[in-house]
Amino acid sequence: MRNTLPVLTVVAAILVIWYLAAFWMNAAWVMDQAARADREVGFADLFTATMTQDRPVVAAPHQVVTALWDGVFGHEITSKRSLVYHGFITLEATLWGFALGIAVGVGLAVAIVHSRTVNMSVMPWAVISQTVPIVALAPMIVVVSNALGVEDRLVPKAIISAYLSFFPVLVSMVSGLRSPQHMQLDLLKTYGATRAQVFWKLRLPSSLPYFFASLKVAIAASLIGAIVGELPTGAINGLGARMLIGSQFGQPLIMWAALFAAAILAGGLILIVTAIQRAADRRMGVMR
Amino acid sequence: MTLVGLAIAIWLLALYANVRLARSGMREARYAVPTIFGVTILVMWELVVRGLEVSPVILPAPTAIAERFATSLGTLWIDFVQTVLKGALTGYAMGCGAAVLAAIAIDRSSFLTRGLLPVGNFVAALPIVGVAPIMVMWFGFDWQSKAAVVVAMVFFPMLVNTAAGLKATDAIQRDLMRTYAASYGQTLLKLRLPAAMPFIFNGLKIATTLALIGAIVAEFFGSPIMGMGFRISTSVGRLAIDMVWAEIVVAALAGSAFYGGVTVIEKAVTFWHPSQRGRT
Numbered sequence: 001m002r003n004t005l006p007v008l009t010v011v012a013a014i015l016v017i018w019y020l021a022a023f024w025m026n027a028a029w030v031m032d033q034a035a036r037a038d039r040e041v042g043f044a045d046l047f048t049a050t051m052t053q054d055r056p057v058v059a060a061p062h063q064v065v066t067a068l069w070d071g072v073f074g075h076e077i078t079s080k081r082s083l084v085y086h087g088f089i090t091l092e093a094t095l096w097g098f099a100l101g102i103a104v105g106v107g108l109a110v111a112i113v114h115s116r117t118v119n120m121s122v123m124p125w126a127v128i129s130q131t132v133p134i135v136a137l138a139p140m141i142v143v144v145s146n147a148l149g150v151e152d153r154l155v156p157k158a159i160i161s162a163y164l165s166f167f168p169v170l171v172s173m174v175s176g177l178r179s180p181q182h183m184q185l186d187l188l189k190t191y192g193a194t195r196a197q198v199f200w201k202l203r204l205p206s207s208l209p210y211f212f213a214s215l216k217v218a219i220a221a222s223l224i225g226a227i228v229g230e231l232p233t234g235a236i237n238g239l240g241a242r243m244l245i246g247s248q249f250g251q252p253l254i255m256w257a258a259l260f261a262a263a264i265l266a267g268g269l270i271l272i273v274t275a276i277q278r279a280a281d282r283r284m285g286v287m288r
Numbered sequence: 289m290t291l292v293g294l295a296i297a298i299w300l301l302a303l304y305a306n307v308r309l310a311r312s313g314m315r316e317a318r319y320a321v322p323t324i325f326g327v328t329i330l331v332m333w334e335l336v337v338r339g340l341e342v343s344p345v346i347l348p349a350p351t352a353i354a355e356r357f358a359t360s361l362g363t364l365w366i367d368f369v370q371t372v373l374k375g376a377l378t379g380y381a382m383g384c385g386a387a388v389l390a391a392i393a394i395d396r397s398s399f400l401t402r403g404l405l406p407v408g409n410f411v412a413a414l415p416i417v418g419v420a421p422i423m424v425m426w427f428g429f430d431w432q433s434k435a436a437v438v439v440a441m442v443f444f445p446m447l448v449n450t451a452a453g454l455k456a457t458d459a460i461q462r463d464l465m466r467t468y469a470a471s472y473g474q475t476l477l478k479l480r481l482p483a484a485m486p487f488i489f490n491g492l493k494i495a496t497t498l499a500l501i502g503a504i505v506a507e508f509f510g511s512p513i514m515g516m517g518f519r520i521s522t523s524v525g526r527l528a529i530d531m532v533w534a535e536i537v538v539a540a541l542a543g544s545a546f547y548g549g550v551t552v553i554e555k556a557v558t559f560w561h562p563s564q565r566g567r568t
Contacts, residue, residue, distance in 0.1 A: 003402045003403070003406055005403075006399050006400070006402040006403030006404075007402070007403050007406050007407060008403075009399075009403050010400070010403035010404050010407050011407065014407075057425070057426065116310040116311065117303075117306050117307045117310040117311075117321070119310075120306070120309075120310050120317065120318065120321035120322060121306055121310075121321045121322050121324070121325035122322075122325070123322075124322040125322060125325065125326060128540075128544055130497060131496070131497060131540075131543040131544045131546070131547040132536075132539060132540040132543050132544070133497065133500040133501045133504055133539050133543055134501065135501050135504045135505050135508075135517070136504060136516065136517075136520060136535060136536045136539035136540075137536055139520055139521065139524040139532065140524075140529070140532055140533070140536065142524075143345075143346070143524060143529065144346055144347060147343075147345070147346040148346075216413075220413040220414075220415075223415050224415045224417060227415050227417060227418060228417060228501070228505060231505060231508045231509075239418075240418075243418055243420075243421050244421070244508070244509070246421060247421035247424065247425070247509050247510070252422070252425060255421045255422055255425075256422070258418070259418040259419065259422070262414070262415045262418050263414045263415070263418075266413060266414045266415055267410065267414070270410075270413055
C-alpha cells in the first residue's frame with residue numbers, strides 16, 4: 001500500500017497534462033472559428049469552448065467519462081449503441097481465443113516435453129510464428145473461415161486471439177513441465193513410476209505456478225487479438241469495430257469511449273486472472 | 289487423389305527422418321530437424337491444394353504465391369519501405385529511445401518510480417493498438433501517424449523493462465563503485481546500464497513484434513495508396529489472395545529479420561550474461 005500516494009500523484013499528473021493538452025490542441029479550432037466570424041474570444045470562452053466540442057482533437061477526460069457513461073448506462077444493453085453490447089461481443093471472442101490458446105499452448109508443451117522430435121521441429125517455428133505480425137494474417141483467416149462455410153464472425157477472431165495468446169502459455173508450460181529436479185525424477189524412477197504417472201503426479205503439479213503466471217500475459221494478448229481481429233474483418237459489432245466506425249464517420253468521442261472501454265475490460269480481466277493466480281499459489285503453498 | 293497420397297507419403301518419410309535425426313544427437317540436427325519440418329509443410333500444402341483443386345480464392349499454392357511475389361517485387365518494396373522502414377522503424381527508434389531515457393530519468397526519484405511503474409505495468413497490458421484511429425486523426429494518413437502508434441505501443445513495455453533492469457545491480461557492486469568514488473554518471477554508464485542490458489534487450493525484442501503490428505493496424509484506419517496494411521485490405525477486397533499472401537511473406541520476413549537483428553546485437557552486447565555464455 002506504500003505505493004498508493006505515488007500512484008495517485010502520477011495519475012493526477014496525467015489528468016492535468018491531459019486537460020492542458022485538450023485545451024492546447026482544441027484551441028486552434030475555436031480561434032479559427034472565431035477569426036472567421038470576426039469575433040474576439042476571451043480566455044473564459046476559449047476554455048469552455050475547448051472543453052465541450054463535439055468533435056474535439058483531444059477529448060477532455062470528463063467528455064470521455066460522459067461518453068463512456070452514456071455508452072454503458074444510456075442504452076439498453078441489447079442496443080447497437082451500447083458499449084456493454086459491443087464489449088460483450090469482444091469479451092466472448094477474447095475468452096474463446098484465450099481458452100483455445102491455453103489448449104494449444106498446453107498441448108504443444110506436453111508434446112514438446114515428451115518428444116525430442118516435436119521439440120526440435122516445432123519449437124523454432126513457434127518462436128518464428130510470433131515474429132510474424134498477426135494483423136497481416138488476420139484478413140486471410142477471415143476469408144478462409146468464410147470460404148469453409150463458417151458464418152460466425154466469432155471464429156476468426158477467436159483464432160487470431162489464440163494465435164497471440166498460445167505462445168506465453170507454451171513457453172511457461174515447457175519450463176514448468178521441466179522444472180522438477182533430477183532427484184525428484186529419480187525418486188519416481190525408483191518407485192517404478194510410468195511416464196504417465198510421472199506426468200500426472202510430478203510434472204503437472206510442479207508446472208502449475210508457471211502456468212498461472214503465464215495466464216496474465218495470455219489474457220492481455222487475447223484481448224489485443226480480439227480487437228485487432230475486428231479491424232480488418234469488416235466486423236460491425238465489438239469494441240474494435242466501434243473504433244473503426246468512430247474513425248470512419250468522424251466521431252472522435254465514439255473512438256475515445258471504445259478505447260477506454262477496451263482498457264477497462266483489459267483491466268478487469270487482468271484483475272480476475274491475478275486473483276485466480278493468487279488463490280492457486282496459496283493453495284499450492286507457493287508464497288510470495 | 290494421387291497427389292494427396294504423395295503428400296501423405298512425403299509427410300511419413302519426413303517424420304521418420306526427423307525422428308531418426310532427433311535421436312541421433314548430431315549437432316546439425318538442431319537446424320536440420322526444423323528445416324525439414326518447415327519444408328514438409330510447404331510441400332504438403334502445395335500437393336494438397338493441387339490434389340484437392342482448392343480454389344485460389346481460398347488458399348493459393350505456395351508456388352503461386354512465390355510467382356506473385358517475384359512478379360510484384362516493385363510494389364512489395366514500396367509497401368515495405370512505407371510500412372516497415374518509415375512507419376515501424378522510425379516509431380520503434382523514437383519510442384524505445386524515449387522509454388530508456390524516461391526510465392533513467394525517473395530512476396533518480398524513488399517516488400516517481402513507485403508511482404510510474406505500477407501505472408506503466410498496467411498500461412503495458414492494455415490494448416494500446418486502439419489509439420490507432422486517434423493517431424491517424426492527429427497526424428494524418430502518411431507514415432507519421434503509423435510511427436506515432438508504434439511509439440505509443442512500444443513505450444510502456446520498454447519503460448517497465450528498462451526500469452527493472454536498472455534495479456538489477458547488487459548492493460555489493462554498487463558499494464564497489466562507491467569505494468572507487470564513482471559519480472552518479474559513472475556508476476550509470478559503467479555498471480548499471482551494462483547490467484540492465486539483458487532487460488533492455490528483452491524489451492527491445494518484445495517491441496519488434498509490437499512495432500510491426502502497430503504500423504500495419506494503423507493503416508487499416510487510413511493510409512496513402514501504399515503500405516502493407518493498405519495492400520492487404522484492398523487485395524482481400526479484390527479477392528487477389530495471392531497478393532495478400534505475398535504481403536504476408538514480406539511481413540514474416542521483415543518480422544523475423546527485425547527480431548533476428550535485435551538478437552544478433554544482443555549477443556554482441558550481453559556476451560557476458562549466463563544466458564548467452566557457453567553457446568558457441
